[in-house]
Amino acid sequence: MDMLRGGTVRRRFTLLYAAGFLGSGTVLLALSHLMSGTRVTGIAPGQLPDGGSGGSGGSGGSAVAAEQQIQDLQRQLAEIQGQQGHRLLVGSLFALLVMAGLSLLLGRVLAGRVLRPLRMITVATRRISAANLHERLAVAGPADEVKELADTVDSLLERLEASFAAQRRFVGNASHELRTPLATMRASLDVAVAKPEPAAQTIVLAGRLRTELDRLDRLLDGFLVLARAQHGALAERTPVPLGGLVAEALTARAGDIAAKGLTVEGVDGAGPPPWTRGSAALLSRLVENVVDNAVVHNQEGGWIRISAGQDDGRVRLVVESGGRVLDQGQVDRLAQPFERLSADRTGSEDGSGLGLSVVAAIVGAHGGRLALRALPAGGLGVTVLLPAAAGPDGDAGVAA
Known part of the structure; x- marks a missing residue:
């Protein structure tokens, strides 16, 4: 029963078919064996065939001799029948073993034949993704x-398909409709501050509102990138130098790194320089978010260790940052939107709570893998694995 409950459907069907065939064959052989037996009728001592009886003299001696011959014949016949029964039993067991092997083979063939349409449906369904939801099985x-x-x-x-199309329309409309009022509010603030001799309260209020507008703009931008990545809307896939993106991200955050007194340790990856293929804009956002996370949620005078390399057909980006000891269970949830650890790590108002969730979505859209781990000595380690690709000149590209 355990064999029937576990394993693949084809294996279970094979065993069921084989058991049915083998059971039927066993019953058929048993019936044949029972019906092939014959019953020998013996002659009572002192009786002769054709109604003869023992007489006197020579006839009595002939009767005894005839009776002895009949008994000998009966004994020989019984021995022959016993031998035939034994041979029949051996032959039946051999036929049963052959039938068991044939039952398994025939059961597997029949199971494969029955499950072939299901395998075709499985293959076709796996081929359909967010990029080709218009395709149908059409069996x-x-x-x-x-x-x-x-x-x-x-x-x-x-x-x-209808749901994905509606969400993509929402992303496109939100990109325009939500940014327009933000731009209007910024313009109104600029007009209010630009008036002759504006009040001090107006300037302070404008500064606060502009900060909140910047934060809302980053939050909206994170939502749009997250939705775009989650729905696999990659307009183009081109060779992208991962090392170059790291260098650009570090250059963009050089001021913040210096303000916090962070030490950046760059470790060159082993093997060929890392190039991958995908959306340059999304991959650039991925690297920016990982570096931003290491800078914003780091401690004063802390450290950042970055390595980028390629091995086993995949490019690898590892960004580790210092800090307090974290709980791995909480770290595993950081890839979800708005998941944060605690106020002492996310006290900065620069974060939107979407950084690593955007990274996870972009990695998934490019067929990669994201791993977050709490470092034993304190801090967070982020590992991004992406499919490797050749550079534009056919080689691995240029390392950062």
């Missing part, structure tokens, strides 16, 4: 259970 054939399953999957894909 032809009789209106059986397999076609009903395929039609159900097609109906599900149709609903998913």
Whole structure:
């Protein structure tokens, strides 16, 4: 029973078919064995065939001799029948073993034949992703259970396509509709401050509002990038130098790194320089967010260790930052939107709570993997693995 409950469906079908065939063959052989037996009728001592009886003299001696011959014949016949029964039993057991092997083979063939349409549906469903939701299985054939399953999957894909299209429209509309009022508010603040001799309270209020508008603008930008990455809307895939993106991100945050007195340790990756393929804008945002996370949530006078390399057909970006000892269970949730550890790590008002969730979405859209780990000595380690690609000149590219 455990073998039937575990394993693949094909294995279970094979065992069920084989058990059915083997059981039927066993019953058939048993019936044949029972029906092939014959019953020998013995002659009572003192009786002769054809109604003869023992007489006197020579006839009595002949009767005794005839009776002895009959008994000998009966004994020989019994021995022959016993030998035949033994041979029949041995032959039946051999036939049963052969039938067991044939039952397994035939069961596997039949199971594969029955499951072939399901495998085709599985392969076709795996091929369909967010980029080609318009495709359908369109299984032809009789209106059986397999076609009903395929039609159900097609109906599900149709609903998913409509849902993805609606969300993509929302992302496109939000990019325009939500940025317009932000730009209007910024312009109004600039007009209020630009008036002759503005009040001091007006200047202070304008500064606070401009800070909140900047924060809202970063939050909106994070939402849009997150939605774009989660829906796999990669307009183009080009070779991108991962090392170059790291250098650009560090240059952009050089002022903040110096203000906090952070020490940046660059470790060159082993192997060829790291190049990957994908959206240059999204990958640049990925590296920026990882570096920003290491700078913003670091301690004064702390350290940042960055390495980028390529091995086993994948490029690897590792960014480690110092800090207090973190709980791994909480770190595992940082890739979710608005997940934060505690106020002492996220006390900065510069963060939107979307940084690592955007990183996770971009990594997933490029077929990569993100790993977050709490460092034993304190701090956070972020590891990004992406598919490797050749540079524009056919080589690995230029390292940072």
